[in-house]
Amino acid sequence: MFTFIFKRLLIAIPVLLILIVGTFILMYAAPGSPFATERGVPPAVLANLERQYGLDQPFYVQIWRYIWGIVSDFDFGPSFIYRDQDVNDLIAQGFPVTLTYGFWSFVVAVLVGGTLGIIAAIRHNTWLDYLAVGISIGAQVLPNFVLAPILVLIFTLWLGWLPGGGWQGGQWQYVILPVIALSTSFMASIARIARASMLEVLTSNFIRTARAKGLPMRRIVLRHALKPALLPVISYLGPAFVGMITGSVVIDIYFSTGGIGQFFVASALNRDYGVMMGITVLLGALTIFFNLVVDILYAWIDPKIRY
């Protein structure tokens, strides 16, 4: 087990480095100075600015400083547009918000999706099953950026039940719509995966044995079928996490929740390279870390995995 974790770590670290170096090269190769504006800046001022941000140094010095800043001080560098803020400030501001609704979305997607899929499989070919399949097909064509306007239209404009945006320190009314918009398509995928694998497990030999010796259905499902049926769901958690991180950009933009995605898009539109790079690297690191955790979890639960 420890060798397995060690090996996976050995892969994760180079991936992270590739990501950092890759984004850095992209930024370095970007045409024009980040401080150049349409009005034109005098060359002397430009040179001063670049010296202040260390952009006049050779490439390897810049990249070394950047990586070392992250590793030693967890410092993602300055913003090139806002003088009084650096990337860490923006992260500190936006990350708790993203984490709050991201966490709830994840919980909802896994719990509701998993339950739905398993119930659908147990009640195979009944109205419950058809309902679950219907929901998961419907949710497939409603990605978060499509669902969000629909939700606001129904619950804010027509019914007037929930606010259509804002955050207000994370009061529950403000969290509900973002969570639904973000979690629905992943909930549907999880339901579909859980249903398919539960159906397969329920027809396998060891379940037949359990039935033959007269165990009640509840006990069969909870004690014998659940664990193997949930394995494929676990392997889907990695991609789901990536999808939610990406989706949070839409949520932040549409609901103005003030999460990290809002800063990312704003910096993309402003060409604020420092912020873009910082957020990409941070979210990339998170993704890689989460995939690592899922892999280890999977290897721990599934006895068939050799390591």
Add this chain to the structure above:
Amino acid sequence: MLATRAIADQLAHKDAVKGRSLWADARTRFFRNKAAVGGLIVLLLVGLFALIGPFIAPWDYEEIDWSVLGRVAEAGRPSLETGHWFGTDPLGRDLFARTVQGTQISLMVGIVGAFIAVIVGTFYGAVAGYFGGRVDNVMMRIVDVLMSIPYMFVLILLLVVFGRSMLMLFIGIGLVSWLDMARIARGQTLTLRNKEFVEAAVATGVGPFTIILRHIVPNLLGVVIVYATLLVPSMIIYESFISFLGLGVQEPLTSWGALISEGSGEMVNGTLWMLLVPLFFFVVTLFGFFFVGDGLRDALDPKDR
């Protein structure tokens, strides 16, 4: 004796029993599937809409109807008299023409993205699977690495650094779309590699790349086609996502994502058609692709014959 002779003669002259090929079989099974055929019809209609729409639209997608400007909520609603069949957008541009234009872009992105994925992914996966061993290990590790990068952010980065253009969008989408395909193709190749016909080809001295192109890839086609039909909608979703954020196609060009984003920003003003029209096309097309993909999977799956 004579009788047997006659039967033998008869048999000799009779035409050989016509074999049913995999594809003919699959075709009959596909057309028996109502949902799949429905999906196919919907897709054909949407395609037709994108192709002939520009010729029947009374307005151009860039043209501004000055008579509705400023009172879009009343004068810009869908009507037959003004020629704005789907209404206008907030700038007084005809939504029918813009939807046609957006459909063209979205479909093109979807199909081109899937096409790149098919070509690169199939070949990459087939090579990795066929050679196996260390080559396979290195090639698939690269795929793993690329997969664990949050591609959407990298794609947005690319679009910002190198300027927003259709070409950049295609390159960005093409960069990531082939990864899943490569995995699938590799998995299939691993089982194909040990089949007798490959062994026969090796024994007769056929080179490895010829084997991959002539013997492995044709046998992958079924899986590849199914996956490609499911890939088109996900490419459309990527593009719409980026356009929704305002980082995709640029004005006056548009796409479903851009139209949905525009419509959702305007719905407070009571101009619901701006959201509902592109939403309808988006949803209907995705449904079409998913149903066709499912139908193809059922039709081409040799497991349930």
